[in-house]
Amino acid sequence: MxxxxxxxxxxxxxxxxxxxxxxxxxxxxxxxxxxxxxxxxxxxxxxxxxxxxxxxxxxxxxxxxxxxxxxxxxxxxxxxxxxxxxxxxxxxxxxxxxxxxxxxxxxxxxxxxxxxxxxxxxxxxxxxxxxxxxxxxxxxxxxxxxxxxxxxxxxxxxxxxxxxxxxxxxxxxxxxxxxxxxxxxxxxxxxxxxxxxxxxxxxxxxxxxxxxxxxxxxxxxxxxxxxxxxxxxxxxxxxxxxxxxxxxxxxxxxxxxxxxxxxxxxxxxxxxxxxxxxxxxxxxxxxxxxxxxxxxxxxxxxxxxxxxxxxxxxxxxxxxxxxxxxxxxxxxxxxxxGGLSAIEPGYKRSRIAPVPGGNLTRGSGSLHTVHGPLSSRWTSRDGVFTLKVTVPVNTVAEVHVPADTRRAVTEGGRPADRAKGVRFLRMEDGAAVFQVGSGTYDFAAGSESH
CATH class of the missing domain: 1.50.10.10 (Glycosyltransferase)
Known part of the structure; x- marks a missing residue:
């Protein structure tokens, strides 16, 4: 971390x-x-x-x-x-x-x-x-x-x-x-x-x-x-x-x-x-x-x-x-x-939810799970939050991106809820929650994307 x-x-x-x-x-x-x-x-x-x-x-x-x-x-x-x-x-x-x-x-x-x-x-x-x-x-x-x-x-x-x-x-x-x-x-x-x-x-x-x-x-x-x-x-x-x-x-x-x-x-x-x-x-x-x-x-x-x-x-x-x-x-x-925790034993289903605070402008975490590497890397500057995540094969993750609405979140430069392999789940505690499968994803949140 x-x-x-x-x-x-x-x-x-x-x-x-x-x-x-x-x-x-x-x-x-x-x-x-x-x-x-x-x-x-x-x-x-x-x-x-x-x-x-x-x-x-x-x-x-x-x-x-x-x-x-x-x-x-x-x-x-x-x-x-x-x-x-x-x-x-x-x-x-x-x-x-x-x-x-x-x-x-x-x-x-x-x-x-x-x-x-x-x-x-x-x-x-x-x-x-x-x-x-x-x-x-x-x-x-x-x-x-x-x-x-x-x-x-x-x-x-x-x-x-x-x-x-x-x-x-x-x-x-x-x-x-x-x-x-x-x-x-x-x-x-x-x-x-x-x-x-x-x-x-x-x-x-x-x-x-x-x-x-x-x-x-x-x-x-x-x-x-x-x-x-x-x-x-x-x-x-x-x-x-x-x-x-x-x-x-x-x-x-x-x-x-x-x-x-x-x-x-x-x-x-x-x-x-x-x-x-x-x-x-x-x-x-x-x-x-x-x-x-x-x-x-x-x-x-x-x-x-x-x-x-x-x-x-x-x-x-x-x-x-x-x-x-x-x-x-x-x-x-x-x-x-680091934002990493297991929803199901062995990280078959994981939670990636960094919580910025304490004047931190960036953070990261990585973990070698039994399925492969699970990681997050985030920055928070000038009202823009970025989050890059890697999810192991044969697993899924719930990714929590701090945002006011789902429309404020992008993945790979496009609205996150329309991105390939990304599914919007809910708003929870000031974050938009998305489900993703194995792979690497780049999320960003700031002004709303339409």
Whole structure:
């Protein structure tokens, strides 16, 4: 991915180098100290980003065999896999969920159900453990053994029940999709209903009538919106307003930890505030991704406060300068700056939808899918938006071109809805949406074409 902003390009480089340094024979969190272990939480959060950067199928499929072999009798998992001499045998929300998240995201990225078939029994066993932990009220305040709260947040704690219940709902959603993919329709139906029921329970327990999420933490709002946990559509706008108000208290600087950070910018996009997502992404002062770069970072840090503004170092007993967890923001960057995401597993049907913002004048993204190269390159200058896309063979893509009307969009110099291989679908969120098949297309939008 490339942009017109050098800091963002450096951030992508930092994310990539962190992954290269930490993906050895196991997905370690750091090669720099005595934690050269396969921490489950880091890769659970980072897997969607990792799948943009390299083909993870062989690596993560092999590691998931170790995960299955490390699973406890009750279905739970240790915090690290493999587990050295029984250490870190306990885990917690966001960590043990790797049993579901990694197979799910590998399948979504590559469309290969083998990793689902290999792990389905263990995934079901883990989900049963979570279901038993939650109880009849569908709220899940437990699973607090090793990791509690939003790990390494900055003085902005989150209600434990929010974390557990949010993951419970998402686990059920992912399991429904997995069961569908494997032809297990009875289980898929059960998981779908359960996921919807958990979301209603979450809303009733943790979301007030004025939109306040219990505890008023950045992570609480990010999870509620980013995971689509607000069951009442009338409440979503109110929750969004409270989220923005919470961020304003820190001048739109983050306070989230490992669990909340991946959802922070997606939650803002969900409520139509990409402007604030870019604002948070592009900060260069403490605490932010840009702050690490300003301090000379060439890989991701373990902590936002690994180096303080006065030059003092964070806690020396746990302060790595080569972690990848906070690099999970790369998923949002690839989907919104690069504009690339999968509608169907394996990019059989893809979405190409760049979102200009943050004073960016150009951006691009490329991805080697299992079908071939998928790419976008866009510019935005003087009121004219251009977008060149390449779509792999035997696939289709929905291309979103920012425009007021369909007539304002051309492809190859002719009205887009009359161009060969291009079909207008709809107007959506300030963009004209077209379906295209394999090939290369040149879109432009400005004044209306007749």
């Amino acid at each position: 490339k942009t017109s902003d050098g800091m963002l390009d450096q951030l992508v480089s930092n994310i990539s180098w962190s992954q290269r340094g930490n993906f050895l024979s196991i997905p370690t969190d750091t090669p720099a100290r005595d934690e050269r272990l396969g921490w489950t939480g880091d890769i659970s959060l980072f897997a969607p980003t990792a799948n943009y950067l390299v083909d993870t199928r062989a690596f993560l499929s092999h590691w998931m065999a170790d995960v299955r072999n490390s699973q406890h009798a009750d279905g739970d998992l240790p915090a690290v896999v493999p587990t050295p001499q029984g250490q870190f045998a306990d885990s917690g929300v966001g960590w043990s969920d790797v049993m579901i998240t990694v197979p799910y995201h590998v399948w979504r990225s590559y469309g290969d159900t083998r990793i689902l078939r290999d792990n389905y029994s263990a995934m079901r066993k883990f989900f049963h453990f979570v279901r038993e932990s939650a109880g009849a009220d569908l709220l899940e305040p437990g699973r607090t053994t090793f990791f509690t709260n939003d790990w390494l947040h900055l003085d902005d704690p989150t209600e434990q029940g929010i974390l557990g219940t949010a993951y419970y709902a998402e686990n059920a959603r992912m399991m429904a999709e997995v069961a569908d993919a494997l032809g297990d329709e009875p289980s898929a139906s059960d998981y779908r209903k359960l996921s919807a029921d958990i979301r209603h329970a979450f809303t009733e327990a943790y979301v007030s009538a004025d939109g306040t999420v219990k505890g008023n933490s950045q992570t609480g709002y990010a999870m509620a919106l980013g995971m689509d946990l607000v069951a009442d559509p009338a409440l979503v706008g109110k929750v969004g307003e409270k989220f923005v108000a919470k961020l304003a208290l820190t001048d739109y600087h983050l306070r989230t930890g490992f669990i909340g950070t991946p959802l922070l910018l997606p939650a803002l996009s969900r409520i139509g505030r990409d402007d604030l997502a870019y604002k948070m992404l592009l900060h260069k002062d403490y605490p932010s991704w840009g702050y690490e770069i300003e301090k000379g970072g060439t890989t991701m840090w373990e902590r936002w406060n690994s180096i303080m503004p006065d030059g003092e170092f964070g806690p020396v007993d746990m302060n790595s300068f080569n972690h990848y967890a906070y690099g999970a923001v790369g998923d949002w960057m690839f989907q919104n700056i």
